[in-house]
Amino acid sequence: MIDQEIKKLKTHGRKDNLSPFFEPKSVAIVGSLSQTWFGGQALLKNLHNFGYSGGIYLVNPSYEEVQDVKVYPSIKDIPESIDLVIIITPARTVLSIVKDCVKKGVKCVIIGADGFTERDEEGKRLQNEITEIARHTRIRIIGPNTVGTVNTATGLVTAIYLIGYDKIKKGGIAFVAQTGIIGPQAMPYDDWRYGISKICDLGNKCDVDESDLLEYLADDPETKVIAMHLECIKSGHRFLDVAKRAAQKKPILILKPGKTKESAKALMSHTGSLAGDQKIYESAFKQVGVIQVNSFKELLEIPTAFLCQPLPRGNRLGIITFTGGAGIMAMDIAAESGLTLAKLSTETNEKLSNIHPTLVGNPSDLGPLYAISGESPYKTVIEAMLNDENVDCIFCVIVGGFLSANLYIQTLNDIEKPKDKPMTFWVYGPSSESNDQVCFELRNNGYPVYLDIETAVKALGAMYRYKTIKNWRRTI
Amino acid sequence: MIDQEIKKLKTHGRKDNLSPFFEPKSVAIVGSLSQTWFGGQALLKNLHNFGYSGGIYLVNPSYEEVQDVKVYPSIKDIPESIDLVIIITPARTVLSIVKDCVKKGVKCVIIGADGFTERDEEGKRLQNEITEIARHTRIRIIGPNTVGTVNTATGLVTAIYLIGYDKIKKGGIAFVAQTGIIGPQAMPYDDWRYGISKICDLGNKCDVDESDLLEYLADDPETKVIAMHLECIKSGHRFLDVAKRAAQKKPILILKPGKTKESAKALMSHTGSLAGDQKIYESAFKQVGVIQVNSFKELLEIPTAFLCQPLPRGNRLGIITFTGGAGIMAMDIAAESGLTLAKLSTETNEKLSNIHPTLVGNPSDLGPLYAISGESPYKTVIEAMLNDENVDCIFCVIVGGFLSANLYIQTLNDIEKPKDKPMTFWVYGPSSESNDQVCFELRNNGYPVYLDIETAVKALGAMYRYKTIKNWRRTI
Numbered sequence: 001m002i003d004q005e006i007k008k009l010k011t012h013g014r015k016d017n018l019s020p021f022f023e024p025k026s027v028a029i030v031g032s033l034s035q036t037w038f039g040g041q042a043l044l045k046n047l048h049n050f051g052y053s054g055g056i057y058l059v060n061p062s063y064e065e066v067q068d069v070k071v072y073p074s075i076k077d078i079p080e081s082i083d084l085v086i087i088i089t090p091a092r093t094v095l096s097i098v099k100d101c102v103k104k105g106v107k108c109v110i111i112g113a114d115g116f117t118e119r120d121e122e123g124k125r126l127q128n129e130i131t132e133i134a135r136h137t138r139i140r141i142i143g144p145n146t147v148g149t150v151n152t153a154t155g156l157v158t159a160i161y162l163i164g165y166d167k168i169k170k171g172g173i174a175f176v177a178q179t180g181i182i183g184p185q186a187m188p189y190d191d192w193r194y195g196i197s198k199i200c201d202l203g204n205k206c207d208v209d210e211s212d213l214l215e216y217l218a219d220d221p222e223t224k225v226i227a228m229h230l231e232c233i234k235s236g237h238r239f240l241d242v243a244k245r246a247a248q249k250k251p252i253l254i255l256k257p258g259k260t261k262e263s264a265k266a267l268m269s270h271t272g273s274l275a276g277d278q279k280i281y282e283s284a285f286k287q288v289g290v291i292q293v294n295s296f297k298e299l300l301e302i303p304t305a306f307l308c309q310p311l312p313r314g315n316r317l318g319i320i321t322f323t324g325g326a327g328i329m330a331m332d333i334a335a336e337s338g339l340t341l342a343k344l345s346t347e348t349n350e351k352l353s354n355i356h357p358t359l360v361g362n363p364s365d366l367g368p369l370y371a372i373s374g375e376s377p378y379k380t381v382i383e384a385m386l387n388d389e390n391v392d393c394i395f396c397v398i399v400g401g402f403l404s405a406n407l408y409i410q411t412l413n414d415i416e417k418p419k420d421k422p423m424t425f426w427v428y429g430p431s432s433e434s435n436d437q438v439c440f441e442l443r444n445n446g447y448p449v450y451l452d453i454e455t456a457v458k459a460l461g462a463m464y465r466y467k468t469i470k471n472w473r474r475t476i
Numbered sequence: 477m478i479d480q481e482i483k484k485l486k487t488h489g490r491k492d493n494l495s496p497f498f499e500p501k502s503v504a505i506v507g508s509l510s511q512t513w514f515g516g517q518a519l520l521k522n523l524h525n526f527g528y529s530g531g532i533y534l535v536n537p538s539y540e541e542v543q544d545v546k547v548y549p550s551i552k553d554i555p556e557s558i559d560l561v562i563i564i565t566p567a568r569t570v571l572s573i574v575k576d577c578v579k580k581g582v583k584c585v586i587i588g589a590d591g592f593t594e595r596d597e598e599g600k601r602l603q604n605e606i607t608e609i610a611r612h613t614r615i616r617i618i619g620p621n622t623v624g625t626v627n628t629a630t631g632l633v634t635a636i637y638l639i640g641y642d643k644i645k646k647g648g649i650a651f652v653a654q655t656g657i658i659g660p661q662a663m664p665y666d667d668w669r670y671g672i673s674k675i676c677d678l679g680n681k682c683d684v685d686e687s688d689l690l691e692y693l694a695d696d697p698e699t700k701v702i703a704m705h706l707e708c709i710k711s712g713h714r715f716l717d718v719a720k721r722a723a724q725k726k727p728i729l730i731l732k733p734g735k736t737k738e739s740a741k742a743l744m745s746h747t748g749s750l751a752g753d754q755k756i757y758e759s760a761f762k763q764v765g766v767i768q769v770n771s772f773k774e775l776l777e778i779p780t781a782f783l784c785q786p787l788p789r790g791n792r793l794g795i796i797t798f799t800g801g802a803g804i805m806a807m808d809i810a811a812e813s814g815l816t817l818a819k820l821s822t823e824t825n826e827k828l829s830n831i832h833p834t835l836v837g838n839p840s841d842l843g844p845l846y847a848i849s850g851e852s853p854y855k856t857v858i859e860a861m862l863n864d865e866n867v868d869c870i871f872c873v874i875v876g877g878f879l880s881a882n883l884y885i886q887t888l889n890d891i892e893k894p895k896d897k898p899m900t901f902w903v904y905g906p907s908s909e910s911n912d913q914v915c916f917e918l919r920n921n922g923y924p925v926y927l928d929i930e931t932a933v934k935a936l937g938a939m940y941r942y943k944t945i946k947n948w949r950r951t952i
Contacts, residue, residue: 094754114844118835164877164906179801180843184906186799191908231804262817263807266800266839296805297928323662324594324742325655328707330741339534340828341738358595363742368590368658399662401640430640430660432667434906454772 016322017209018216020108021142022151024083026055028075030097031088031112031160033058033399035068039088041066041161042162046156051155055080057183071122075100083096084108086148086158089353091115094144095129102137111143112160115206120146127206134207135223146203152196153222161185169444171195172224173303174217176210178202180229187300193443194304197222209234211242218246225306227253240288246287248473251306251466254290255299256281284339289469291462298455305448305459309422314392316342317336317460318385320378321397322370326426327363330395337461339393348388355380377405394420394461398438398449400429405441422463424456425449494692494747496584496944497618498627498674500559502531504551505635506573507564507588509534509542514698515564517542518638524643527631528686531556551576560584567591570620571605578613587619588636593680595620603682604949610683622679623659629671629698637661645673645920648700649779652686654678654707663776663897669779669919673698683807686709686717701782703729703775709757718766723765724949725858727782727942730766731775732757765945767938774931781924783934785898787943790868793936794861795839796854797873798846803839803901806871806933813937815869824864831856848873852879862897869898869936874925876905881917888923898939901925 015068027047032039040058044067046057057078063071074086085106087097091113101109104420116127127144134141142148148158152170157163161183173196175182184202189196197220210230217223226246233239246252258264261276269458285292293299317339321327331341334425342354344362352359355377358368364381378398385391400407408462417423425436427449435451442449450456503523508515516534520543523532532545533554536791541545548554551561551573561582563573567589577585589878592603601619610617624634629647633639637659644665649672651658658677665672673696676689686706701721709715723729735741735754761768793815797803807817820828828835831853834844842858854874855907861867874884881884893899903914903925911927918925924933 128711146659156951177801181799181904186904186906188908188911190904215592229801232802255777257801257804257808259808260811263804266804266807266817295928295930296802296810323655325707325733326772328733328742329740331742332733332735333736333771335736341742347931393626428657428662430662430664432664432912435664436912439580452771452772454773 020083021149026082028057028085029081030059033060033063037162043160046157046163050157075104082106086110088112088160109141110148114145118146141207143203146201147180150199159183159185164188168196172307174198174223174226176200177229200465211239211440212213214242225251225303227303229255243290244288252290255293301455302459308446310419312392313420315390315464317321318342318391318394321363321365322367324365333457337458342391345388348384349385396425398434399433400438401428405438409445424459426453426456496559497625502558504561506535506556509536509539513638514786519636522633522639526633551580558582561659562586564588564636585617586624590621593619607682616913619679620679623656626675635659635661641666644672646746648783650674650699650702652676653705687715691718694725701727701779703779705731717767720764728766731769777931784922786895788868789896791815791940792868794818794870797839797841798843811934813934818867821864824860827860872901874903876903876914877910881914885921900935901930902929
């Protein structure tokens with residue numbers, strides 16, 4: 001199967017270094033240069049826009065120069081050493097380019113092209129050959145059928161569609177998925193203001209898989225919380241082993257689609273992989289301390305709470321609302337998420353009563369008082385709850401357009417926040433624009449704000465769950 | 477309990493006419509005129525902004541004129557007859573005003589004030605007295621503790637907070653809730669472009685309850701779908717009886733909070749009502765053909781699909797995606813929502829194959845083709861699926877900023893749509909603004925577009941469920 005030439009290059013050294021996928025000193029792009037919205041030209045522009053400062057080399061035998069950048073006929077013709085090659089040529093040409101990469105001493109390869117195991121038998125054969133090369137040499141490969149990686153710290157992006165924005169807020173969330181929708185060309189990361197360290201689409205996983213990536217991210221100092229969408233798991237045993245250790249270092253949220261026979265079968269044609277039994281995964285995830293989420297929305301939205309809020313000591317929820325109805329809905333979701341309603345201390349109720357008797361109790365409803373006096377005691381009520389030893393975490397309802405985003409931020413910043421009491425927020429109000437803006441600004445200032453009640457409360461439930469996972473180590 | 481004077485007025489005539497709550501020829505507002513953002517002045521402005529053209533009378537003994545409108549010292553001093561009175565005075569004053577209303581021959585009263593059963597024993601006593609009056613006279617009362625009603629057809633609003641926008645798109649959705657967040661002062665209805673007929677916050681339900689309102693809305697020609705948030709049900713037996721008949725006329729979606737002991741207890745202090753047993757409700761709802769939804773988000777977002785799309789004949793789902801990952805997530809949600817994956821006919825697969833072999837199958841994934849050719853075969857693929865007799869409904873993924881909203885609308889309008897195949901859409905993409913705009917424009921043109929996969933697929937599941945409910949009558 002393996003060329004004699006490749007065989008000579010094969011090594012048995014360490015293969016676990018994934019850093020060139022995220023911090024390459026130089027990048028080569030092999031493939032189409034005919035379009036500006038797609039392919040090499042789009043990728044070149046994306047790299048420039050995101051501020052990648054390493055070397056960029058273009059490879060295509062039909063061009064000599066594009067966007068003032070010299071184009072090389074092949075990988076081998078590039079005079080410098082290359083950390084990362086991104087291949088976006090048709091499937092049938094990929095094998096020989098990968099071989100060139102091995103010969104050139106390239107460290108890592110991202111194969112963007114599709115048409116492999118997910119397509120047909122011929123594609124499967126091609127992918128197997130590529131896998132063989134990865135197995136027998138030091139080269140590491142992500143893909144095929146992937147939009148690749150993002151590293152906000154270095155400005156690296158590998159998406160071959162024009163992204164449409166030029167930065168992602170830096171922070172501690174790593175998103176990993178087995179689908180291109182995780183890429184910056186598909187999701188409005190900058191608008192969301194989450195704070196992201198790294199993004200990776202694993203594609204068909206011919207070499208690098210979820211276990212490799214989880215191991216890498218567990219030790220990545222920029223990453224504080226890991227969110228993974230996994231259609232299949234290549235080696236269940238290894239993954240659970242890696243996950244168990246990683247979960248003690250940072251929270252791991254996983255969305256595992258393929259619950260039904262039909263969707264499991266469809267996985268086969270999506271990334272050419274087997275889904276495995278959901279029930280077995282569910283119970284295994286629980287055992288190793290992985291937190292399962294139930295939707296793509298939750299996978300995207302819950303991590304930001306972990307990033308910017310401390311873990312709670314316990315599961316007793318304080319609810320500060322502006323409408324009784326929302327408070328009761330929150331209680332239902334809280335119960336489903338493993339939280340219970342905090343019983344406020346006498347002292348707290350006295351503090352609330354001193355502002356106004358209608359505020360007493362949990363949920364504490366600010367709405368009636370506002371109607372009476374036109375004053376918002378948000379700060380005092382939040383402080384009273386935060387200082388109550390019977391309260392572990394707080395869900396707080398805020399109204400868009402009622403106070404400006406800046407006033408909310410000022411109010412919240414003024415509050416002395418205990419190191420072990422997370423808060424999440426739901427913003428509602430009569431103007432979508434105002435709600436969005438409050439959400440944007442508060443997130444930008446480190447407060448996890450949501451546009452629905454469910455996700456805001458579920459985020460606190462997930463944080464409490466992670467607290468119990470962290471406690472395992474202590475009790476073992 | 478009842479004054480002699482009131483007793484004399486008592487009648488035993490029909491009491492079921494709720495239309496003055498939505499189509500009053502004249503409205504009187506009794507209460508505070510001191511603020512512009514809250515109370516009588518705000519309500520006056522809201523009514524003007526929404527285009528209410530009936531008579532408006534202000535009542536407050538401390539003013540002679542406000543905003544160029546004469547102010548009367550009491551209800552009894554108004555020279556004209558009054559259909560609807562909105563009372564926003566403190567709780568302790570409400571009883572005597574209600575008595576004045578009875579004497580004046582007012583048809584309907586909305587009591588906006590809070591501080592009744594939900595507050596304390598004294599409030600409970602006051603509310604009971606008001607209930608007694610409603611029981612013994614022809615007057616109908618909504619509230620207390622309510623933001624009242626909206627009728628988009630007549631421009632009637634009764635919210636006593638300045639709303640911030642001046643219209644709601646007219647359409648067939650009626651929202652009913654036992655919370656003020658349903659009101660236009662709290663939700664961006666106009667931004668959502670849903671198409672709304674009526675909105676009603678039931679408040680403490682001293683007289684008019686969910687059964688009354690459901691009966692009214694079932695016969696309301698403007699209302700095509702009814703969405704209700706019910707913390708408690710006053711007379712379970714009657715409600716189920718009304719719901720059973722109403723469900724054969726139009727779809728009824730219900731959110732029933734209060735699932736836990738704690739939240740059920742909190743209901744008591746919110747609207748002074750008992751939640752009842754969730755399990756019993758769940759099974760009763762199923763029996764009478766009411767569709768239960770699981771979150772406030774679903775209650776708000778699912779009705780629009782009913783409004784603008786036909787019911788499916790069956791539950792076989794066609795998925796048109798732009799990314800394999802989303803297709804598989806959709807399949808999981810479909811299965812949970814009672815849908816199955818359609819097996820496309822040979823003819824359809826041939827049509828898809830003629831465009832490009834990668835399109836064949838369900839989900840049909842347009843992404844790879846777009847990467848190859850830069851062309852979007854949305855129209856052809858949607859048409860092929862719509863014409864497939866094995867397909868009952870379609871979930872279609874669209875990309876914001878990829879085609880403009882107008883191009884999507886043109887493409888979709890050009891398609892001949894069978895009368896029994898609903899479509900829902902998920903829009904995603906790298907720009908929130910573009911996604912929001914596509915969502916806004918497509919909804920405005922009658923296509924149910926969602927910003928998350930879950931709700932889009934669940935909406936189709938709910939429509940199939942309603943189809944089976946409609947079939948009951950035929951099979952009985």
